[in-house]
Amino acid sequence: MITVDYKDRTPIYMQIIKNVEKLIALGVLKKDEKLPSVRNLATELSINPNTIQKAYSQLEAKGSIYIVKGVGNFVSQSNKEAKDNYLDKAYEEIEKKLLDAINYGLDEKTYNKWEKKLRSVFENDYSKKCDKKI
């Protein structure tokens, strides 16, 4: 379930953080469910335990998981909390990009085009998702 991509330039511990957050948001990992242990995940991914440790302790600092020493690591957010959290952050980033683009001279005509394109991208991709579920 948790994977790392060595070709990706983002640090391994960061990839693991994002991966776990995604699994929680998608409901694959549920509240109070146990995550793989530091050692198990380390051997499974052929990664040093310290790297997993770093990822897990940062996830704890962010409030996504809670750690019980000597017992294990557990999901602390509900699926919904994690999802809302992620989507809020995503929206903020998009808004920031938009403001930046306005600064660079984005005009009304171009913005209208963007809006249309994004709408059609959403509808295409979203309907595909829904089809899968049905």
Add this chain to the structure above:
Amino acid sequence: MITVDYKDRTPIYMQIIKNVEKLIALGVLKKDEKLPSVRNLATELSINPNTIQKAYSQLEAKGSIYIVKGVGNFVSQSNKEAKDNYLDKAYEEIEKKLLDAINYGLDEKTYNKWEKKLRSVFENDYSKKCDKKI
């Protein structure tokens, strides 16, 4: 005109690249205009000349400027090219974020809200910009 923010985590050479690209897109730096020399900019910003060198050579690789050895560094893009370039990239990033959000479970109702919010953000910010010009 060109500034760097040490507290920003993005590398200084990257900040300079973005800064120059922005100045070109905004028309502050025009086609074939001379950029400050590596040495001058380095002393002006109290930065290692190697860092400026790195920024300029990557700008050349990207096609934003051309370097004439022993003479200087010059803008190679027109205002319009640079702007279109930037806006295309910005759109791509927004679309990528959107697709990512759909993956995380963005639903239609939320997307409609986003569209509205972005529209109002655009209109507010855009009108401010226009007022300034008049």
Add this chain to the structure above:
Amino acid sequence: MITVDYKDRTPIYMQIIKNVEKLIALGVLKKDEKLPSVRNLATELSINPNTIQKAYSQLEAKGSIYIVKGVGNFVSQSNKEAKDNYLDKAYEEIEKKLLDAINYGLDEKTYNKWEKKLRSVFENDYSKKCDKKI
């Protein structure tokens, strides 16, 4: 009566020690009263018996309980002893925090404010306690 909180970072055996000491200080557990057996408490709390064993043997080392092998664990302190003991320790900790704060630059004006705030906190909370008893 005795409970443990897994999300609390303090070790479970320590939580049990504090819990027992509190019950003695409050007079819920009286002198020479029998404590739950290691096995019973372990199954009741779904905890490893070794953990309970550790807590009990440390309570014995502190003089709070006495252990009669093959018979059971018994409270050795009177309510008053345990209470005085606890309060002395609490005072020591507060004094230590105060000295530390002075080291960090606590001035007279701020200390006066603290004294007042603590007094009002005490009076509020204390009167609530008394009301309950009546």
Add this chain to the structure above:
Amino acid sequence: MITVDYKDRTPIYMQIIKNVEKLIALGVLKKDEKLPSVRNLATELSINPNTIQKAYSQLEAKGSIYIVKGVGNFVSQSNKEAKDNYLDKAYEEIEKKLLDAINYGLDEKTYNKWEKKLRSVFENDYSKKCDKKI
């Protein structure tokens, strides 16, 4: 200036964190002043660089310092901010201890005694501090 005590059971990285925070609160380290580099401090204290790294990155997460990659670590809080921060935290801890003591049966007579004792402790220790400064 920064020291570690091996006999102390608190982790080394934590000791360093507290130490740095204290030096900032006391005004020994001023805003935007450079801290010793990871490597220098490591060799000076005969400690592994990773341990210093951990301390520094947690100090950054707390907002006490800011890190400029490839340049160094710098104080981000003013003396006053750090001091107020510390004193607020100290007061909270004292109040918590007090509420706890009330729960354990602290009565009015004993609290009056505590207040007096703390007052005299403060006055003794505080005047010593002031004498030193004069």
Add this chain to the structure above:
DNA sequence: GTGGTCTAGACCACG
């Protein structure tokens, strides 16, 4: 078995 801390040492990007 589980997480937490630490050492020794390497390589990287940035300046």
Add this chain to the structure above:
DNA sequence: GTGGTCTAGACCACG
């Protein structure tokens, strides 16, 4: 030279 990431491997407390 500076911080950031990572490996290999050790020892600890807790359960």
